[in-house]
Amino acid sequence: MPSISKKGQLMPQSPIRKLVPFAEKAYAEGKTVYHLNIGQPDIKTPQIALDAVKVHSLDILAYTRSEGSDDYRKKIANYYSKNNINVKHDDIIVTTGGSEALLFAFGSIMDVDDEVIIPEPFYANYNGFSTASGVNIVPVISKIEDNFALPPIEEFEKLITPKTKAILICNPGNPTGYLYSKEEIKQLASLVKKHDLFLIADEVYREFTYDGAKHYSIMEETGLDEHAIVIDSVSKRYSMCGARIGCLVSRSKEVIQTALKFAQARLSPPTLAQIASEAALATPQSYFDDVIEEYQERRDVLIRELKSIEGIKIGEPKGAFYCIVELPVKNSDAFAQWLLEDFHIDNETIMVAPAGGFYSTPGVGTNQIRIAYVLNQKSLVKAVRILKEALKVYKD
Incomplete structure:
Protein backbone atom coordinates (compact mmCIF):
# COMPACT_ATOMS: atom_id res chain seq x y z
CA MET A 1 0.00 0.00 0.00
CA PRO A 2 1.10 3.64 -0.32
CA SER A 3 3.17 4.76 2.66
CA ILE A 4 1.91 6.83 5.56
CA SER A 5 3.68 10.14 6.15
CA LYS A 6 6.52 10.36 8.64
CA LYS A 7 4.56 13.17 10.29
CA GLY A 8 1.60 10.84 10.69
CA GLN A 9 3.76 8.13 12.18
CA LEU A 10 5.29 10.61 14.65
CA MET A 11 1.91 12.06 15.66
CA PRO A 12 1.47 11.13 19.33
CA GLN A 13 -1.62 9.48 20.76
CA SER A 14 -3.56 11.47 23.31
CA PRO A 15 -2.75 10.27 26.84
CA ILE A 16 -6.24 11.49 27.72
CA ARG A 17 -8.15 9.53 25.09
CA LYS A 18 -6.04 6.50 24.16
CA LEU A 19 -7.50 4.36 26.95
CA VAL A 20 -11.10 4.91 25.77
CA PRO A 21 -11.43 1.38 24.25
CA PHE A 22 -10.56 -0.14 27.64
CA ALA A 23 -13.11 2.10 29.36
CA GLU A 24 -15.75 1.07 26.82
CA LYS A 25 -14.98 -2.58 27.51
CA ALA A 26 -15.36 -1.92 31.25
CA TYR A 27 -18.76 -0.35 30.57
CA ALA A 28 -19.76 -3.37 28.50
CA GLU A 29 -18.89 -5.55 31.48
CA GLY A 30 -21.27 -3.54 33.63
CA LYS A 31 -18.66 -1.58 35.57
CA THR A 32 -18.99 1.99 36.74
CA VAL A 33 -15.99 4.08 35.63
CA TYR A 34 -15.13 7.31 37.45
CA HIS A 35 -13.54 9.57 34.82
CA LEU A 36 -10.58 11.40 36.31
CA ASN A 37 -8.87 11.45 32.92
CA ILE A 38 -10.43 14.31 31.00
CA GLY A 39 -11.21 17.95 31.70
CA GLN A 40 -14.89 17.71 30.84
CA PRO A 41 -16.66 19.74 33.53
CA ASP A 42 -19.93 18.42 34.97
CA ILE A 43 -20.94 22.05 35.63
CA LYS A 44 -24.03 23.05 33.65
CA THR A 45 -23.57 25.27 30.60
CA PRO A 46 -25.16 28.71 31.17
CA LEU A 281 -20.60 36.47 27.58
CA ALA A 282 -23.70 37.81 29.38
CA THR A 283 -23.37 35.11 32.07
CA PRO A 284 -23.64 36.80 35.49
CA GLN A 285 -20.65 36.87 37.84
CA SER A 286 -22.60 34.78 40.34
CA TYR A 287 -22.23 31.80 37.98
CA PHE A 288 -18.42 32.03 38.17
CA ASP A 289 -18.45 32.68 41.91
CA ASP A 290 -20.39 29.47 42.47
CA VAL A 291 -18.28 27.45 40.03
CA ILE A 292 -14.97 28.61 41.51
CA GLU A 293 -16.19 27.88 45.04
CA GLU A 294 -17.22 24.39 43.96
CA TYR A 295 -13.89 23.67 42.25
CA GLN A 296 -11.91 24.91 45.23
CA GLU A 297 -13.91 22.60 47.50
CA ARG A 298 -13.31 19.71 45.09
CA ARG A 299 -9.61 20.46 45.06
CA ASP A 300 -9.50 20.48 48.84
CA VAL A 301 -11.36 17.17 49.04
CA LEU A 302 -9.10 15.60 46.42
CA ILE A 303 -5.86 16.71 48.09
CA ARG A 304 -7.12 15.61 51.52
CA GLU A 305 -7.99 12.15 50.24
CA LEU A 306 -4.79 11.76 48.23
CA LYS A 307 -2.70 12.60 51.28
CA SER A 308 -4.04 9.45 52.94
CA ILE A 309 -2.18 7.32 50.36
CA GLU A 310 1.33 6.29 51.32
CA GLY A 311 4.20 6.62 48.86
CA ILE A 312 2.79 9.28 46.53
CA LYS A 313 3.75 12.88 45.73
CA ILE A 314 1.18 15.53 44.93
CA GLY A 315 1.47 18.78 43.02
CA GLU A 316 -1.05 21.00 44.80
CA PRO A 317 -2.92 23.12 42.24
CA LYS A 318 -3.64 26.84 42.62
CA GLY A 319 -5.75 27.09 39.48
CA ALA A 320 -7.51 25.20 36.67
CA PHE A 321 -8.87 21.80 37.79
CA TYR A 322 -6.01 19.36 37.37
CA CYS A 323 -3.51 17.73 39.67
CA ILE A 324 -0.35 15.73 38.93
CA VAL A 325 0.26 12.76 41.24
CA GLU A 326 3.44 10.69 41.34
CA LEU A 327 2.70 7.04 42.14
CA PRO A 328 4.84 4.17 43.48
CA VAL A 329 4.61 2.39 40.10
CA LYS A 330 7.09 2.07 37.25
CA ASN A 331 4.70 2.65 34.36
CA SER A 332 1.49 4.63 34.78
CA ASP A 333 0.30 3.64 31.29
CA ALA A 334 0.26 0.00 32.29
CA PHE A 335 -1.29 0.86 35.65
CA ALA A 336 -4.07 2.93 34.05
CA GLN A 337 -4.91 0.12 31.64
CA TRP A 338 -4.87 -2.45 34.47
CA LEU A 339 -7.33 -0.32 36.45
CA LEU A 340 -9.82 -0.55 33.60
CA GLU A 341 -9.21 -4.17 32.66
CA ASP A 342 -8.47 -6.01 35.87
CA PHE A 343 -9.39 -4.00 38.96
CA HIS A 344 -12.65 -2.95 40.54
CA ILE A 345 -14.28 -2.54 43.92
CA ASP A 346 -17.96 -3.48 43.94
CA ASN A 347 -17.85 -3.24 40.14
CA GLU A 348 -16.48 0.33 40.21
CA THR A 349 -13.11 1.50 38.88
CA ILE A 350 -11.38 4.68 37.72
CA MET A 351 -9.90 6.08 34.54
CA VAL A 352 -6.82 8.31 34.85
CA ALA A 353 -4.53 10.03 32.36
CA PRO A 354 -0.94 8.69 32.35
CA ALA A 355 1.29 11.74 32.65
CA GLY A 356 4.15 10.61 30.38
CA GLY A 357 2.21 12.08 27.46
CA PHE A 358 2.36 15.52 29.09
CA TYR A 359 6.14 15.58 28.69
CA SER A 360 8.34 15.60 25.60
CA THR A 361 11.48 14.45 27.40
CA PRO A 362 11.62 10.63 27.00
CA GLY A 363 11.24 8.66 30.20
CA VAL A 364 10.04 11.58 32.33
CA GLY A 365 6.67 11.43 34.06
CA THR A 366 6.20 7.71 33.43
CA ASN A 367 5.23 7.11 37.07
CA GLN A 368 2.81 10.06 37.22
CA ILE A 369 -0.86 10.52 36.44
CA ARG A 370 -3.02 13.57 35.87
CA ILE A 371 -6.29 13.78 37.76
CA ALA A 372 -9.05 16.12 36.59
CA TYR A 373 -11.25 17.00 39.56
CA VAL A 374 -14.35 17.59 37.47
CA LEU A 375 -16.50 15.09 39.41
CA ASN A 376 -18.68 15.91 42.39
CA GLN A 377 -17.09 15.62 45.80
CA LYS A 378 -18.73 12.32 46.71
CA SER A 379 -17.46 10.73 43.49
CA LEU A 380 -13.97 12.13 44.06
CA VAL A 381 -13.83 10.49 47.50
CA LYS A 382 -14.90 7.16 46.00
CA ALA A 383 -12.44 7.47 43.14
CA VAL A 384 -9.44 8.19 45.37
CA ARG A 385 -10.33 5.29 47.65
CA ILE A 386 -10.37 3.01 44.62
CA LEU A 387 -6.93 4.35 43.69
CA LYS A 388 -5.69 3.73 47.23
CA GLU A 389 -6.87 0.12 47.27
CA ALA A 390 -5.57 -0.50 43.75
CA LEU A 391 -2.05 0.60 44.70
CA LYS A 392 -2.07 -1.90 47.56
CA VAL A 393 -2.45 -4.85 45.19
CA TYR A 394 -0.88 -3.66 41.92
CA LYS A 395 2.36 -5.34 40.83
CA ASP A 396 4.49 -3.78 38.11
Whole structure:
Protein backbone atom coordinates (compact mmCIF):
# COMPACT_ATOMS: atom_id res chain seq x y z
CA MET A 1 0.00 0.00 0.00
CA PRO A 2 1.10 3.64 -0.32
CA SER A 3 3.17 4.76 2.66
CA ILE A 4 1.91 6.83 5.56
CA SER A 5 3.68 10.14 6.15
CA LYS A 6 6.52 10.36 8.64
CA LYS A 7 4.56 13.17 10.29
CA GLY A 8 1.60 10.84 10.69
CA GLN A 9 3.76 8.13 12.18
CA LEU A 10 5.29 10.61 14.65
CA MET A 11 1.91 12.06 15.66
CA PRO A 12 1.47 11.13 19.33
CA GLN A 13 -1.62 9.48 20.76
CA SER A 14 -3.56 11.47 23.31
CA PRO A 15 -2.75 10.27 26.84
CA ILE A 16 -6.24 11.49 27.72
CA ARG A 17 -8.15 9.53 25.09
CA LYS A 18 -6.04 6.50 24.16
CA LEU A 19 -7.50 4.36 26.95
CA VAL A 20 -11.10 4.91 25.77
CA PRO A 21 -11.43 1.38 24.25
CA PHE A 22 -10.56 -0.14 27.64
CA ALA A 23 -13.11 2.10 29.36
CA GLU A 24 -15.75 1.07 26.82
CA LYS A 25 -14.98 -2.58 27.51
CA ALA A 26 -15.36 -1.92 31.25
CA TYR A 27 -18.76 -0.35 30.57
CA ALA A 28 -19.76 -3.37 28.50
CA GLU A 29 -18.89 -5.55 31.48
CA GLY A 30 -21.27 -3.54 33.63
CA LYS A 31 -18.66 -1.58 35.57
CA THR A 32 -18.99 1.99 36.74
CA VAL A 33 -15.99 4.08 35.63
CA TYR A 34 -15.13 7.31 37.45
CA HIS A 35 -13.54 9.57 34.82
CA LEU A 36 -10.58 11.40 36.31
CA ASN A 37 -8.87 11.45 32.92
CA ILE A 38 -10.43 14.31 31.00
CA GLY A 39 -11.21 17.95 31.70
CA GLN A 40 -14.89 17.71 30.84
CA PRO A 41 -16.66 19.74 33.53
CA ASP A 42 -19.93 18.42 34.97
CA ILE A 43 -20.94 22.05 35.63
CA LYS A 44 -24.03 23.05 33.65
CA THR A 45 -23.57 25.27 30.60
CA PRO A 46 -25.16 28.71 31.17
CA GLN A 47 -28.79 28.47 30.08
CA ILE A 48 -28.47 31.79 28.27
CA ALA A 49 -26.02 30.18 25.82
CA LEU A 50 -28.22 27.12 25.18
CA ASP A 51 -31.30 29.28 24.71
CA ALA A 52 -29.55 31.47 22.15
CA VAL A 53 -29.15 28.48 19.87
CA LYS A 54 -32.69 27.23 20.49
CA VAL A 55 -34.35 30.54 19.60
CA HIS A 56 -32.11 31.84 16.81
CA SER A 57 -33.93 33.38 13.85
CA LEU A 58 -31.55 32.31 11.08
CA ASP A 59 -33.06 31.26 7.75
CA ILE A 60 -29.69 30.20 6.36
CA LEU A 61 -26.84 28.72 8.38
CA ALA A 62 -24.24 30.76 6.53
CA TYR A 63 -20.52 31.39 6.85
CA THR A 64 -19.41 34.18 9.15
CA ARG A 65 -16.32 36.28 8.58
CA SER A 66 -13.11 34.27 8.74
CA GLU A 67 -12.01 36.18 11.83
CA GLY A 68 -15.40 35.69 13.50
CA SER A 69 -18.41 38.00 13.58
CA ASP A 70 -17.83 41.67 14.39
CA ASP A 71 -20.43 41.68 17.16
CA TYR A 72 -18.90 38.67 18.90
CA ARG A 73 -15.34 39.99 18.70
CA LYS A 74 -16.43 43.37 20.08
CA LYS A 75 -18.06 41.61 23.02
CA ILE A 76 -14.93 39.51 23.59
CA ALA A 77 -12.90 42.73 23.67
CA ASN A 78 -15.33 44.10 26.26
CA TYR A 79 -14.91 40.91 28.33
CA TYR A 80 -11.14 41.40 28.29
CA SER A 81 -11.42 45.05 29.32
CA LYS A 82 -13.27 43.89 32.46
CA ASN A 83 -10.23 41.70 33.17
CA ASN A 84 -7.73 44.58 32.85
CA ILE A 85 -6.77 43.55 29.29
CA ASN A 86 -7.21 46.37 26.79
CA VAL A 87 -7.54 45.07 23.25
CA LYS A 88 -9.65 46.00 20.23
CA HIS A 89 -11.88 43.59 18.34
CA ASP A 90 -9.41 43.77 15.45
CA ASP A 91 -6.82 42.17 17.75
CA ILE A 92 -8.97 39.02 17.98
CA ILE A 93 -9.49 36.09 15.62
CA VAL A 94 -12.22 33.63 16.56
CA THR A 95 -11.11 30.05 16.06
CA THR A 96 -12.52 26.54 16.14
CA GLY A 97 -11.50 25.93 19.72
CA GLY A 98 -8.28 26.93 21.43
CA SER A 99 -6.66 24.10 19.49
CA GLU A 100 -7.03 25.92 16.19
CA ALA A 101 -5.77 29.13 17.78
CA LEU A 102 -2.58 27.30 18.79
CA LEU A 103 -2.16 25.88 15.29
CA PHE A 104 -2.65 29.37 13.81
CA ALA A 105 -0.09 30.78 16.23
CA PHE A 106 2.48 28.08 15.41
CA GLY A 107 1.89 28.50 11.69
CA SER A 108 2.12 32.29 11.84
CA ILE A 109 5.39 32.62 13.74
CA MET A 110 7.38 29.41 13.11
CA ASP A 111 8.77 27.53 10.15
CA VAL A 112 9.71 23.85 9.90
CA ASP A 113 12.40 22.93 12.46
CA ASP A 114 12.00 26.15 14.41
CA GLU A 115 11.87 25.76 18.19
CA VAL A 116 9.44 26.65 20.96
CA ILE A 117 10.50 26.40 24.61
CA ILE A 118 7.80 25.01 26.92
CA PRO A 119 7.92 24.25 30.65
CA GLU A 120 6.95 20.62 31.07
CA PRO A 121 4.73 18.88 31.95
CA PHE A 122 2.44 20.70 29.51
CA TYR A 123 -0.91 20.22 27.80
CA ALA A 124 -0.44 16.96 25.91
CA ASN A 125 -1.73 18.28 22.59
CA TYR A 126 1.17 20.73 22.37
CA ASN A 127 3.13 17.66 21.28
CA GLY A 128 0.60 17.01 18.53
CA PHE A 129 0.41 20.64 17.41
CA SER A 130 4.19 20.84 17.16
CA THR A 131 4.34 17.62 15.12
CA ALA A 132 1.59 18.85 12.79
CA SER A 133 3.44 22.14 12.32
CA GLY A 134 6.91 20.61 11.91
CA VAL A 135 8.08 22.54 14.96
CA ASN A 136 10.43 21.24 17.66
CA ILE A 137 9.54 21.52 21.34
CA VAL A 138 12.48 22.31 23.60
CA PRO A 139 11.38 21.38 27.12
CA VAL A 140 12.47 22.95 30.36
CA ILE A 141 11.46 20.66 33.21
CA SER A 142 9.47 21.93 36.17
CA LYS A 143 9.43 19.60 39.15
CA ILE A 144 6.74 18.20 41.39
CA GLU A 145 9.03 18.90 44.37
CA ASP A 146 8.72 22.63 43.50
CA ASN A 147 4.98 22.29 42.88
CA PHE A 148 5.73 22.85 39.16
CA ALA A 149 6.75 26.48 39.63
CA LEU A 150 8.39 28.28 36.71
CA PRO A 151 11.94 26.92 36.34
CA PRO A 152 14.72 29.47 36.89
CA ILE A 153 14.81 31.94 34.02
CA GLU A 154 18.47 31.00 33.44
CA GLU A 155 17.25 27.53 32.43
CA PHE A 156 15.19 29.09 29.65
CA GLU A 157 17.95 31.41 28.49
CA LYS A 158 20.54 28.68 28.04
CA LEU A 159 18.13 26.81 25.72
CA ILE A 160 17.70 29.74 23.32
CA THR A 161 19.24 29.18 19.88
CA PRO A 162 18.93 30.92 16.49
CA LYS A 163 16.00 28.51 15.85
CA THR A 164 14.07 29.62 18.94
CA LYS A 165 10.98 31.62 18.02
CA ALA A 166 8.78 31.50 21.11
CA ILE A 167 8.18 30.49 24.71
CA LEU A 168 4.80 28.90 25.44
CA ILE A 169 3.15 28.68 28.85
CA CYS A 170 -0.26 27.55 30.08
CA ASN A 171 -1.52 29.76 32.91
CA PRO A 172 -3.07 28.39 35.07
CA GLY A 173 -1.47 25.17 33.99
CA ASN A 174 -2.87 22.05 32.45
CA PRO A 175 -1.89 19.45 33.70
CA THR A 176 -0.32 20.90 36.85
CA GLY A 177 -2.81 23.49 38.08
CA TYR A 178 0.12 25.84 38.71
CA LEU A 179 -0.69 29.57 38.65
CA TYR A 180 2.22 31.73 37.51
CA SER A 181 2.87 34.76 39.66
CA LYS A 182 3.07 38.32 38.34
CA GLU A 183 6.81 38.25 39.00
CA GLU A 184 7.25 35.06 36.96
CA ILE A 185 5.36 36.60 34.04
CA LYS A 186 7.56 39.69 34.27
CA GLN A 187 10.69 37.51 34.12
CA LEU A 188 9.43 35.81 30.96
CA ALA A 189 8.45 39.16 29.46
CA SER A 190 11.92 40.53 30.05
CA LEU A 191 13.48 37.43 28.48
CA VAL A 192 11.43 37.48 25.27
CA LYS A 193 12.09 41.20 24.80
CA LYS A 194 15.83 40.64 25.34
CA HIS A 195 15.99 37.88 22.71
CA ASP A 196 13.21 39.20 20.43
CA LEU A 197 10.95 36.16 20.85
CA PHE A 198 7.20 35.63 21.04
CA LEU A 199 5.53 34.78 24.34
CA ILE A 200 2.45 32.61 23.86
CA ALA A 201 0.15 32.15 26.85
CA ASP A 202 -2.64 29.59 26.87
CA GLU A 203 -5.03 31.31 29.29
CA VAL A 204 -8.17 29.23 28.91
CA TYR A 205 -8.39 28.62 32.68
CA ARG A 206 -8.07 32.32 33.61
CA GLU A 207 -11.20 32.33 35.80
CA PHE A 208 -10.20 29.27 37.81
CA THR A 209 -7.88 30.51 40.56
CA TYR A 210 -8.09 29.65 44.24
CA ASP A 211 -7.12 30.80 47.74
CA GLY A 212 -7.65 34.43 46.79
CA ALA A 213 -4.96 34.35 44.10
CA LYS A 214 -5.41 36.48 40.97
CA HIS A 215 -4.51 35.65 37.39
CA TYR A 216 -2.00 37.97 35.69
CA SER A 217 -2.19 37.92 31.91
CA ILE A 218 0.75 38.51 29.61
CA MET A 219 -1.50 41.10 27.93
CA GLU A 220 -1.36 43.18 31.11
CA GLU A 221 2.42 43.46 30.81
CA THR A 222 3.66 46.68 29.17
CA GLY A 223 6.07 46.61 26.24
CA LEU A 224 4.89 43.24 24.89
CA ASP A 225 2.63 44.41 22.08
CA GLU A 226 4.81 42.85 19.39
CA HIS A 227 5.62 39.75 21.44
CA ALA A 228 2.45 38.57 23.24
CA ILE A 229 -0.04 36.06 21.83
CA VAL A 230 -2.91 34.78 23.98
CA ILE A 231 -4.82 31.58 23.32
CA ASP A 232 -8.33 31.44 24.77
CA SER A 233 -11.47 29.30 24.66
CA VAL A 234 -15.06 29.10 25.91
CA SER A 235 -14.72 25.38 26.62
CA LYS A 236 -13.92 25.45 30.34
CA ARG A 237 -15.02 28.99 31.23
CA TYR A 238 -18.66 28.28 30.36
CA SER A 239 -18.56 24.46 30.41
CA MET A 240 -18.98 24.52 26.61
CA CYS A 241 -16.32 22.05 25.45
CA GLY A 242 -18.48 20.87 22.55
CA ALA A 243 -18.96 24.37 21.14
CA ARG A 244 -15.37 24.34 19.83
CA ILE A 245 -14.97 28.11 19.96
CA GLY A 246 -11.73 29.80 20.95
CA CYS A 247 -9.71 32.79 19.90
CA LEU A 248 -6.22 34.08 19.21
CA VAL A 249 -5.47 37.52 20.66
CA SER A 250 -2.51 39.76 19.85
CA ARG A 251 -1.82 43.46 19.50
CA SER A 252 0.78 42.63 16.84
CA LYS A 253 -0.83 43.58 13.54
CA GLU A 254 1.58 41.34 11.65
CA VAL A 255 0.63 38.32 13.76
CA ILE A 256 -3.09 38.98 13.31
CA GLN A 257 -2.78 39.60 9.56
CA THR A 258 -0.82 36.38 9.14
CA ALA A 259 -3.15 34.31 11.33
CA LEU A 260 -6.08 35.67 9.33
CA LYS A 261 -4.70 33.98 6.21
CA PHE A 262 -4.82 30.65 8.03
CA ALA A 263 -8.37 31.51 9.15
CA GLN A 264 -9.41 32.30 5.59
CA ALA A 265 -8.04 28.95 4.42
CA ARG A 266 -10.47 27.14 6.71
CA LEU A 267 -13.26 29.62 5.78
CA SER A 268 -14.93 30.44 9.12
CA PRO A 269 -15.56 29.29 12.68
CA PRO A 270 -18.90 27.52 13.31
CA THR A 271 -21.87 29.88 13.20
CA LEU A 272 -24.21 28.35 15.79
CA ALA A 273 -21.39 27.92 18.27
CA GLN A 274 -20.51 31.60 17.89
CA ILE A 275 -24.13 32.49 18.66
CA ALA A 276 -23.97 30.41 21.85
CA SER A 277 -20.57 31.80 22.80
CA GLU A 278 -21.64 35.40 22.24
CA ALA A 279 -24.67 34.85 24.47
CA ALA A 280 -22.50 33.20 27.12
CA LEU A 281 -20.60 36.47 27.58
CA ALA A 282 -23.70 37.81 29.38
CA THR A 283 -23.37 35.11 32.07
CA PRO A 284 -23.64 36.80 35.49
CA GLN A 285 -20.65 36.87 37.84
CA SER A 286 -22.60 34.78 40.34
CA TYR A 287 -22.23 31.80 37.98
CA PHE A 288 -18.42 32.03 38.17
CA ASP A 289 -18.45 32.68 41.91
CA ASP A 290 -20.39 29.47 42.47
CA VAL A 291 -18.28 27.45 40.03
CA ILE A 292 -14.97 28.61 41.51
CA GLU A 293 -16.19 27.88 45.04
CA GLU A 294 -17.22 24.39 43.96
CA TYR A 295 -13.89 23.67 42.25
CA GLN A 296 -11.91 24.91 45.23
CA GLU A 297 -13.91 22.60 47.50
CA ARG A 298 -13.31 19.71 45.09
CA ARG A 299 -9.61 20.46 45.06
CA ASP A 300 -9.50 20.48 48.84
CA VAL A 301 -11.36 17.17 49.04
CA LEU A 302 -9.10 15.60 46.42
CA ILE A 303 -5.86 16.71 48.09
CA ARG A 304 -7.12 15.61 51.52
CA GLU A 305 -7.99 12.15 50.24
CA LEU A 306 -4.79 11.76 48.23
CA LYS A 307 -2.70 12.60 51.28
CA SER A 308 -4.04 9.45 52.94
CA ILE A 309 -2.18 7.32 50.36
CA GLU A 310 1.33 6.29 51.32
CA GLY A 311 4.20 6.62 48.86
CA ILE A 312 2.79 9.28 46.53
CA LYS A 313 3.75 12.88 45.73
CA ILE A 314 1.18 15.53 44.93
CA GLY A 315 1.47 18.78 43.02
CA GLU A 316 -1.05 21.00 44.80
CA PRO A 317 -2.92 23.12 42.24
CA LYS A 318 -3.64 26.84 42.62
CA GLY A 319 -5.75 27.09 39.48
CA ALA A 320 -7.51 25.20 36.67
CA PHE A 321 -8.87 21.80 37.79
CA TYR A 322 -6.01 19.36 37.37
CA CYS A 323 -3.51 17.73 39.67
CA ILE A 324 -0.35 15.73 38.93
CA VAL A 325 0.26 12.76 41.24
CA GLU A 326 3.44 10.69 41.34
CA LEU A 327 2.70 7.04 42.14
CA PRO A 328 4.84 4.17 43.48
CA VAL A 329 4.61 2.39 40.10
CA LYS A 330 7.09 2.07 37.25
CA ASN A 331 4.70 2.65 34.36
CA SER A 332 1.49 4.63 34.78
CA ASP A 333 0.30 3.64 31.29
CA ALA A 334 0.26 0.00 32.29
CA PHE A 335 -1.29 0.86 35.65
CA ALA A 336 -4.07 2.93 34.05
CA GLN A 337 -4.91 0.12 31.64
CA TRP A 338 -4.87 -2.45 34.47
CA LEU A 339 -7.33 -0.32 36.45
CA LEU A 340 -9.82 -0.55 33.60
CA GLU A 341 -9.21 -4.17 32.66
CA ASP A 342 -8.47 -6.01 35.87
CA PHE A 343 -9.39 -4.00 38.96
CA HIS A 344 -12.65 -2.95 40.54
CA ILE A 345 -14.28 -2.54 43.92
CA ASP A 346 -17.96 -3.48 43.94
CA ASN A 347 -17.85 -3.24 40.14
CA GLU A 348 -16.48 0.33 40.21
CA THR A 349 -13.11 1.50 38.88
CA ILE A 350 -11.38 4.68 37.72
CA MET A 351 -9.90 6.08 34.54
CA VAL A 352 -6.82 8.31 34.85
CA ALA A 353 -4.53 10.03 32.36
CA PRO A 354 -0.94 8.69 32.35
CA ALA A 355 1.29 11.74 32.65
CA GLY A 356 4.15 10.61 30.38
CA GLY A 357 2.21 12.08 27.46
CA PHE A 358 2.36 15.52 29.09
CA TYR A 359 6.14 15.58 28.69
CA SER A 360 8.34 15.60 25.60
CA THR A 361 11.48 14.45 27.40
CA PRO A 362 11.62 10.63 27.00
CA GLY A 363 11.24 8.66 30.20
CA VAL A 364 10.04 11.58 32.33
CA GLY A 365 6.67 11.43 34.06
CA THR A 366 6.20 7.71 33.43
CA ASN A 367 5.23 7.11 37.07
CA GLN A 368 2.81 10.06 37.22
CA ILE A 369 -0.86 10.52 36.44
CA ARG A 370 -3.02 13.57 35.87
CA ILE A 371 -6.29 13.78 37.76
CA ALA A 372 -9.05 16.12 36.59
CA TYR A 373 -11.25 17.00 39.56
CA VAL A 374 -14.35 17.59 37.47
CA LEU A 375 -16.50 15.09 39.41
CA ASN A 376 -18.68 15.91 42.39
CA GLN A 377 -17.09 15.62 45.80
CA LYS A 378 -18.73 12.32 46.71
CA SER A 379 -17.46 10.73 43.49
CA LEU A 380 -13.97 12.13 44.06
CA VAL A 381 -13.83 10.49 47.50
CA LYS A 382 -14.90 7.16 46.00
CA ALA A 383 -12.44 7.47 43.14
CA VAL A 384 -9.44 8.19 45.37
CA ARG A 385 -10.33 5.29 47.65
CA ILE A 386 -10.37 3.01 44.62
CA LEU A 387 -6.93 4.35 43.69
CA LYS A 388 -5.69 3.73 47.23
CA GLU A 389 -6.87 0.12 47.27
CA ALA A 390 -5.57 -0.50 43.75
CA LEU A 391 -2.05 0.60 44.70
CA LYS A 392 -2.07 -1.90 47.56
CA VAL A 393 -2.45 -4.85 45.19
CA TYR A 394 -0.88 -3.66 41.92
CA LYS A 395 2.36 -5.34 40.83
CA ASP A 396 4.49 -3.78 38.11
